[in-house]
Amino acid sequence: MGGKFCVMCGKEDVKLIGRLCPSCYVKSREMVRVPRSMSITVCRICGSRKLKGKWVAPRGDISSSLEEEIISALELDEHVQEYHVDVGQMWSDTHGNNHFPLRISGSVEGERFDETKDVMVKVESTLCDSCVKRRGKYYEAIIQLRSREGNLGLDEKRFFESFFSREDAENLSDVVELREGVDYYFINRTVAKRLVAKFASEVKVEMKESYQRERIKRGKRDAKLVISLRL
Template sequence: MRRFCYKCGSTESEENPLIGGLCRSCLSAQPSLRLPKLELVECPRCGAVKVGGHWLEFQEGVRQIVFSHLEVASFESGAMEFVKAGEIGAQVKVEAEKRRGEVRIQVRSLQPEVGFLQTSLPIKKETCRICRLKSGGYYEAILQVRGKNLENVRKLLEEEVSKTSKEDGRLFITRVEEVEGGLDYYLSSVELARRLGRLLRTKHGAQLSETAKLVGSRGGRRRYRVSVLARVNHHN
């Protein structure tokens, strides 16, 4: 029994097979990738993108959001239907470019027969938790660096925090104050203050001491603000 393309009416043959009821010509004209209407939420300060309850670097965040919603044409049932890309293990490359008030998205399938999608998604601005903490002056610990000729020490500490912050955005310097005898670093984490203190001990022979001050309670647990004192041997 002859079959016909339901779109153009052409007859099925060896040279013109039907896939999902469509001839090759009509099939190639059909969109094979699609996205529902989406809105990206971006932090205006750091550019991170909200994915569920988390914030990710812009490109990775966009990639995860697009892939989780992307639908790919499937012909498993004999007719064309769209299924989630993740459900069938589709391999795609997502590229994102920021424009005014929107993100331009290009999705390319690594399977040539699947195709290409280009669209734009609107951007909503929302400050992420880390940037809210930074702008609010939040800190849990103070690293008190004491010594002379601290230029190299300051460079070492700020390079270390820059590297650490890329691995974990919760670790950051809120502010640095020049005080008599040295520098005070207001830090987001007690562990960060201790880590930097150990770094100064290793690199500059610093002598370390630590004190804690009760500043309140949360959920029935006492909260302390820790100060780590690092006396630097400037001859190292």
């Protein structure tokens, strides 16, 4: 044989990947690699998962989070041109370990491949930073909602809360209803200020900022922000 040929099957006049034709290449190589086992850290209260050292809000149930984690861990052979992943139903072995069966199909130079994998996933449950703070009723800012007319009505309270985004609501560590109005305790000062700015841009409201519990923390001045809103 004078020309190029596949060293495995002997085919001539075909495109080679290294020294193999596409058919022999996909038969002799692992097209997709995935860890045999992996772990995921999930908040037992809100379902957030820890990704690269940061807590990420859940976009679905725990199974969806696990599927995302597995798919992101896939390593494809450099010659794979297109692929599709089917994640099967999670099952548990006799030791309580969770397993996900995977079926990965795709092609290399028009040659189809189909591989099956099994990934064992260990779920570590803990509390995310936000839930730890929420449980301890930690807060950086208070929004005091009041009425110019005296007692705050239910309609006014509901109207203000209609401006809450999901992030705003999840950032609350406490809500205290008083005779004169409602105090909303926010874990993050920036979230509270952003909510107030959005509300004040659309509603005529008297707004006043002040600080309480001022102290020196790690050489820096630290205090709780209090934002008073009067409708």
